[in-house]
Amino acid sequence: MLAPAPTIHLQSVEKVFPNGVRGLAPLDLAVGQGELVSLIGPSGCGKSTLLKLIANLHQPSGGAVRWWGEDFSAIGREGRRLSFVFQDPTLMPWSNVATNVRLPLDLDGVPRAQAEARIMPALRQVGLEHAAKRYPAQLSGGMRMRVSIARALVTRPDLLLMDEPFGALDEFTRNRLDEDMARLCARDGLTTIFVTHSLYEAAFLSSRVIVMAADPGRIHAEYVIDPGMPRDEAFRMSDAFARICRDLTALLSEVSPRRAGEEGL
Amino acid sequence: MTVSPRAIAVAAPIAVGVLVLLAWQAACRLWHIPPYLMPAPTDIGASLAANGPALLHALRSTLAVTMAALAISVAGGVLSAFLLVQSRLIETSLMPYVIIMQVTPIVAIAPLIIILVKATMPALVVCATLIAIFPIISNTLQGLRSVDPGLESFFRMHKASRLQMLLRLRIPSALPMFMAGLRISSGLALVGAVVAEFVAGTGGSSAGLAYEILQSGFQMDIPRMFAALALITVAGLVLYGATAALQRLVLRRWQAQG
Numbered sequence: 016m017l018a019p020a021p022t023i024h025l026q027s028v029e030k031v032f033p034n035g036v037r038g039l040a041p042l043d044l045a046v047g048q049g050e051l052v053s054l055i056g057p058s059g060c061g062k063s064t065l066l067k068l069i070a071n072l073h074q075p076s077g078g079a080v081r082w083w084g085e086d087f088s089a090i091g092r093e094g095r096r097l098s099f100v101f102q103d104p105t106l107m108p109w110s111n112v113a114t115n116v117r118l119p120l121d122l123d124g125v126p127r128a129q130a131e132a133r134i135m136p137a138l139r140q141v142g143l144e145h146a147a148k149r150y151p152a153q154l155s156g157g158m159r160m161r162v163s164i165a166r167a168l169v170t171r172p173d174l175l176l177m178d179e180p181f182g183a184l185d186e187f188t189r190n191r192l193d194e195d196m197a198r199l200c201a202r203d204g205l206t207t208i209f210v211t212h213s214l215y216e217a218a219f220l221s222s223r224v225i226v227m228a229a230d231p232g233r234i235h236a237e238y239v240i241d242p243g244m245p246r247d248e249a250f251r252m253s254d255a256f257a258r259i260c261r262d263l264t265a266l267l268s269e270v271s272p273r274r275a276g277e278e279g280l
Numbered sequence: 281m282t283v284s285p286r287a288i289a290v291a292a293p294i295a296v297g298v299l300v301l302l303a304w305q306a307a308c309r310l311w312h313i314p315p316y317l318m319p320a321p322t323d324i325g326a327s328l329a330a331n332g333p334a335l336l337h338a339l340r341s342t343l344a345v346t347m348a349a350l351a352i353s354v355a356g357g358v359l360s361a362f363l364l365v366q367s368r369l370i371e372t373s374l375m376p377y378v379i380i381m382q383v384t385p386i387v388a389i390a391p392l393i394i395i396l397v398k399a400t401m402p403a404l405v406v407c408a409t410l411i412a413i414f415p416i417i418s419n420t421l422q423g424l425r426s427v428d429p430g431l432e433s434f435f436r437m438h439k440a441s442r443l444q445m446l447l448r449l450r451i452p453s454a455l456p457m458f459m460a461g462l463r464i465s466s467g468l469a470l471v472g473a474v475v476a477e478f479v480a481g482t483g484g485s486s487a488g489l490a491y492e493i494l495q496s497g498f499q500m501d502i503p504r505m506f507a508a509l510a511l512i513t514v515a516g517l518v519l520y521g522a523t524a525a526l527q528r529l530v531l532r533r534w535q536a537q538g
Contacts (some may be wrong), residue, residue, distance in 0.1 A: 072437065097437070103430055107431065109455070110452075118448075119434075119438050152534060
């Protein structure tokens with residue numbers, strides 16, 4: 016069987032910031048259709064930088080990023096869409112939930128009637144159909160993040176980029192949102208790249224985990240997880256999940272060695 | 281029984297005001313302080329009633345200058361901020377002059393303005409505007425620059441046009457800061473109007489409250505001076521309250537509670 020054509024292909028991509036700091040050493044990465052790839056690693060290893068290069072929010076200092084084998088102009092053509100979920104919900108506080116969710120469609124020039132028709136299904140996907148008229152200040156942190164996800168899903172993206180979206184949430188809300196994400200990505204065959212600090216989150220969601228190292232940012236290891244495993248509460252309690260977490264912990268400890276003489280708590 | 285914080289916020293300052301007035305009244309009566317040194321609140325009230333028409337006419341003149349200056353400050357301040365935000369080079373080139381305008385005491389340049397601008401009313405408005413415009417410029421500018429970086433990236437990622445960025449992102453983002461600037465400017469416009477009237481010494485039909493204060497001083501009619509002062513204070517409070525209410529109305533979505 017032929018391997019699926021990569022949705023994202025980074026070829027010797029590196030990033031040097033204007034202040035001379037080398038954010039990423041040249042690296043290669045290919046992400047195939049329908050994969051859910053997590054990027055984990057210590058602070059400063061370039062996870063978010065890598066994601067922003069894929070989102071075209073940063074330009075590489077060297078190498079090339081290819082989207083469906085083409086340059087960034089491929090986005091928007093043939094219905095190919097990219098959505099980005101930020102670390103913060105980044106909602107417009109002056110607009111209600113429905114208008115926030117409709118924003119990317121407005122910016123993309125989708126006619127108002129069509130855009131309106133897509134709001135409720137997107138909100139239903141994240142369980143917020145009852146909150147369409149509320150304002151961000153009236154929502155909890157978890158609900159705001161759900162609105163942010165609905166805003167990303169409303170464009171019916173082929174590629175979803177998420178930059179530590181649940182980092183600021185409590186464990187209970189985070190687990191629930193992780194389960195929702197796993198279900199949505201599996202159902203729609205979404206290609207997703209997910210940056211997280213939590214190896215448990217990476218273990219739960221991913222079909223592949225990229226472990227990154229710092230100084231300079233680079234790929235240290237890749238860890239493949241059987242995508243066929245159902246990502247539900249039972250999986251979280253299983254021996255297989257515990258084994259994956261152990262393996263990822265070992266890989267992470269390789270990239271965050273305790274410095275000589277550094278005391279523990 | 282629990283008292284709501286809102287009721288306390290209204291009742292507490294009123295109670296303090298009433299207590300101060302009572303103490304003031306008692307002190308004047310107990311120590312027989314003559315009205316030309318310190319009039320009792322009842323003397324001021326009597327003067328206000330006796331000179332009502334003249335004082336209200338003066339109040340109207342002062343408020344006309346204030347409102348004209350505030351309107352020009354809003355229009356000019358917002359336009360200036362939009363101009364300054366267009367590029368760092370424009371801001372770097374022009375901002376020092378905006379600051380010079382702000383730090384030059386209006387009392388020092390008011391005589392010059394009154395000489396240059398022949399008609400009295402426009403001269404007063406120019407003086408008041410020079411005082412009131414700065415918070416509008418600086419706050420609007422800061423507001424236009426204080427866009428959520430994530431939201432800005434989101435707009436850029438969706439290839440938003442300059443107009444979309446302005447109308448759907450920059451202007452709404454700047455509103456809270458602009459409203460705060462407006463609240464400060466409303467008070468400054470009144471201060472500017474009164475200061476300009478003092479310097480111009482405007483009399484006749486366009487005499488404002490500052491002229492009333494000056495005249496009362498010359499005539500040793502101290503209760504009338506206090507009455508004019510009280511009207512300025514009330515006008516300032518009403519302006520502040522009105523802009524605060526407008527701020528709450530405009531920004532109600534920002535602070536909407538569940």
